[in-house]
Amino acid sequence: MTLLNCGTLTIEGKSVGGLATYMRVKELDLIFDLGRCPISFIGTNHVFITHFHLDHYFGLPIYVSQRWISNMPPGEVFVPAEGIEQLQNILDSIAKLDSQRTWNHRLVPVKVGDRIPFRRNLVAYAIAVNHTIPAVGYLVCEVRDKLKPEHLGRPGAEIAELRRKGVPVTNRLELPIIAYLGDTQTVSMETHPLLARCQILVCECTFLLPEDRQRAEKTKHFHLDSLISLVKNFNGDKIVLTHFSQRYSTHLIQKQIEQAIPDPAQRAKIGLFI
Numbered sequence: 001m002t003l004l005n006c007g008t009l010t011i012e013g014k015s016v017g018g019l020a021t022y023m024r025v026k027e028l029d030l031i032f033d034l035g036r037c038p039i040s041f042i043g044t045n046h047v048f049i050t051h052f053h054l055d056h057y058f059g060l061p062i063y064v065s066q067r068w069i070s071n072m073p074p075g076e077v078f079v080p081a082e083g084i085e086q087l088q089n090i091l092d093s094i095a096k097l098d099s100q101r102t103w104n105h106r107l108v109p110v111k112v113g114d115r116i117p118f119r120r121n122l123v124a125y126a127i128a129v130n131h132t133i134p135a136v137g138y139l140v141c142e143v144r145d146k147l148k149p150e151h152l153g154r155p156g157a158e159i160a161e162l163r164r165k166g167v168p169v170t171n172r173l174e175l176p177i178i179a180y181l182g183d184t185q186t187v188s189m190e191t192h193p194l195l196a197r198c199q200i201l202v203c204e205c206t207f208l209l210p211e212d213r214q215r216a217e218k219t220k221h222f223h224l225d226s227l228i229s230l231v232k233n234f235n236g237d238k239i240v241l242t243h244f245s246q247r248y249s250t251h252l253i254q255k256q257i258e259q260a261i262p263d264p265a266q267r268a269k270i271g272l273f274i
């Protein structure tokens with residue numbers, strides 16, 4: 001299991017292109033994609049699936065059945081709306097084969113543009129990506145109520161009194177924390193107004209070498225060539241690269257990224273999750 005510390009958040013899991021991608025952010029009680037399901041992920045309550053390539057959701061039957069066996073409430077599993085019916089059938093068939101029962105589960109259909117509130121103070125936006133089958137990325141924001149400037153410095157009792165009278169005393173703010181894009185050939189900061197200043201941007205980088213450009217084009221995966229402009233357009237803290245082709249060694253991955261982003265200050269912004 002890989003552990004990557006990014007400020008106040010830790011990303012746990014594993015990612016190898018075509019084999020399996022799954023990552024958990026425990027602090028946010030969420031999982032992004034579930035290509036395999038480590039037993040430690042079972043208790044996490046929100047799962048965001050980007051698309052139905054096997055390496056991104058094959059762990060779901062384990063997640064669903066383990067929660068069912070343990071008498072836990074079903075977790076919320078967000079999936080692209082296209083394909084939800086097939087997934088439902090797959091889970092039902094596996095459950096029948098496994099135990100002649102139906103596992104209790106909760107699949108929630110998601111479309112690009114959806115705003116998904118979860119937990120007490122978080123919201124996920126489903127954002128557009130660019131892949132060979134229907135897919136969505138997710139941008140997770142923390143929702144905070146901030147006192148309106150005209151009320152700053154007032155005693156608490158006065159604020160409470162205003163609240164009691166129904167006067168709106170706060171503005172609602174959304175702070176972009178982490179974006180996870182799943183598989184995508186391109187990343188556009190225009191996709192969502194908060195994406196460019198997200199603290200952490202998790203982006204696939206399946207292909208690195210010049211001879212793999214055509215392959216990236218054909219399979220609609222991100223190529224290292226596009227990283228330079230991504231780094232330039234991104235104002236957040238960290239870009240985490242994942243989903244490297246299984247043909248590349250860790251050494252080659254590090255070397256190629258070093259060559260593509262020679263400036264050490266810019267490179268310090270980049271993390272690898274492999």
Ligand SMILES: [Zn+2]
Binds near residue numbers: 021
């Ligand atoms: Zn993939």
Ligand SMILES: [Zn+2]
Binds near residue numbers: 131
């Ligand atoms: Zn894919």
